Amino acid sequence: MSRMSSKLPILLLASGLAGCGDRPVLPDHQRLAQGFLPPAIEELGQLDWHGHPVSLASDAGGTRFSVSLDAKSWASLGQGVWRAARPFGGLARGADSTLVGGGKPLPQPKLKAKEHQQVALQGLELNDESRALLGTIKKRPAFLLAGPWIYLLLGATASVPPSLSLSESLDLGTGKSGAWRVELGSYSAEGIPLLASQSANFEVAAIRGSVLRARWVAVGDPAQNAHVRVLWNGKVVFEEQRPFDAVPQPRSLEVSLAEGRGLLTLEVLGSQAGFTAFLKPVLCPPLQDDDASSSRDVVLLLADTFRADNLADWGGDPDLCPRLNELAAGGLRFTNTRAPATWTLPSQAAMFSGLYPPQVSVRLYKDRLPDEAWTMAEHFQSAGYRTVAITDGGFVGRPFGFAQGFEWFEEGEVDVPRMLASVQRELDADDGRPLFLFVQSYRAHKPYRVDDITGERLAQSYPVGRSFEKLEKAIASDYETLKRGAPAAGAIGSTLGEYENWYRLASASLDLAFGSIIDSLEGAGILENGVVAFTSDHGESFGEHGVFEHGQGVWDEEAAVPLILHAPGLAPHGDSSPASLVDLPRTLTGLAGIQVHSDWIGRDLCQSSDEPPIVSYQSRPWQKNLDMAVVHRGRKWILDANGRQVLHQYDVAQDPKELFDLSESGSGKALLKELRALLRTLDEPLVSGQAAQTTAAVQAQLDALGYTGDSDEEEEEEEEENGGTVE
Helix, strand or coil, X not given: CCCCCCCCCHHHCCCCCCCCCCCCCCCCCEECCECCCCCCHHHCCCEEECCEEEEEEEECCEEEXXXXXXXXXXXXXXXXXXXXXXXXXXXXXXXXXXXXXXXXECCCCCCCHHHHXXXXXXXXXXXXXXXXXXXXXXXXXXXXXXXXXXXXXXXCCCCCCCEEEEEEEECCCECCCCEXXXXXXXXXXXXXXXXXXXEEEEEEEECCCCEEEEEEEEXXXXXXXXXXXXXXXXXXXXEEEEECECCCCCEEEEEECCCEEEEEEEEEECCECCEEEEEEEEEECCCCCCHHHHCCCEEEEEECCCCHHHCHHHCCCCCCCHHHHHHHHCCEEECCEECCECXXXXXXXXXXXXXXXXXXXXXXXXXXXXXXXXXXXXXXXXXXXXXXXXXXXXXXXXXXXXXXXCCEEEECCCCHHHHHHXXXXXXXXXXXXXXXXXXXXXXXXXXXXXXXHHHHHCCCCCCCCCCHHHHHHHHXXXXXXXXXXXXXXXXXHHHHHXXXXXXXXXXXXXXXXXXXXXXXXXXXXXXXXXXXXXXXXXXXXXXXXXXXXXXXXXXHHHHEECEEEECXXXXXXXXXXXXXXXXXXXXXXXXXXXXXXXXXXXXXXXXXXXXXXXXXXXXXXXXXXXXXXXXXXXXXXXXXXXXXXXXXXXXXXXXXXXXXXXXXXXXXXXXXXXXXXXXXXXXCCCCCCEECCCCHHHHHHHHXXXXXXXXXXXXXXXHHHHCCCCC
């Protein structure tokens, strides 16, 4: 099962490696996407796009289509801008697309990520801002591809050429994980992709009460209909026609099959140049009354950028986050937990892989969670779980490797109603398998968003006189007055205090949203009978040590995170033993009763009494600083990137706010010398790194979250970082 070398740091391995024992064998659920390969393109007949023939052919990159568009295909938007719908709903990769007129290819001007999104997300009519943006592009003729649209940019008085030839590569998915995977808009899922007139056949065995469960989606021209059928031994058992979606909208499909062995067929009729997929298709045995008790459902809730002291048991205001405080009061609370990194990408990569960021080769903005790493989601899936992720995207998205192991992965902009509806949909979609559900939200991340109910409830406790945007500008103008390692003072200290109030209100808004999820988990019986964990990937600083926000240091306002566990048999209490997010894979699989994976270096927090050193990495270069911290036996050292120089030292057992720097005292040298051997081990990669391939949509979201320009600074730091070793 391992896809990694066996170079594991024995120093961190807990004594009890197996969890609570093997779980019972589940009834057979047949995931149809496993081992599936799409039908050959050469077998397709002629496809149609508004009366124009579409030709398809296989090439080195997969499948490529070509279509000729006449003048009638284009609608004028004014100012020499014309638009036409793209075949197959704009699912082509776009990087190697061409539009040729009169034998000459037209150029594609480059837009900034935010600008690209601005024209991609418009409906049938452009708003004034988007129209003005397109009007600023001077190099014409040219064309743009944005979402489901092709934009043709001509001179103000020029007419559309009588014929233009569009050629693009069509992304039908990938099967490199062993199951065919399809990406459609916000969704990435195991699936069966089919074009018009294609079908897929499966020889399966159905017992009495077997049900095919799937979600089907068809993307293309809404003026045309998609037509799908399901056949069992040649007999139609499901048939539906509906208009193609411009934006993917999956619909549930549930079909009962007669008992016996036979041929199951998924089929798309017609000749339209649309894209249809049956997502997460599973042939399920009948639900049994004891299915829910045979294995525990596991839910991991992660509040991005949520400080530990937002909660009462971590020293926070008890009125700020009442719902999460209530969850904490009824659970096992690890009050001395730290993140493996102080920003999202490396921290969550470490959490899912059970390895520290250098070991899993995820430290910089351009990295992704490597396919070679064995993740917690993959482990649950291999144990027969239905694995689902609902995230707010950004770094916690497909380009950064987080979809691996999830049968259904859904990401989107920060949208609480969407998140709540998606969670409820998945709780209602019980197919007899236990559920591993991961929910991540940027609700407490900047730009801080505050709902009306929270704003009114906490207005007196957390007053904000200036808007969030004005405070950002004030901080930028005074930022040079901050001194790294020293508390903010003067004007910027006052500004950061008000900025923190915005953050606390946003955290309270997240509490309100997660409270609704907790209600849903309670209604589904998971809070009582399953495993529920709540944590964060890092905190947020407001000048306590001369930096603000996150990824700028490894002091505990950024490194400390809450960790709450609910499971049958866990008595509610606080536990102050040191813990890390790299402990979660062993801990959650142990609580679920699944054999743990040997690649994970953390410990099972519910079984092991070991107290290993805990390490946090800054990872994200910030003004030439790239620090790390190691905590052991009540002492904390902050070191430079190579672990050579002690920058700060604290007795965190007696000084939890890290107010008194002991680095000049010379104490703790012998203990630190012992720890440097561990740091050298942790600095050695166990898996090969991979680079993330982001889209304009992803980059636009990262820009909105405040990550603009990070990649440039990382390139400057990477050579220096890789050139040294811990001594």
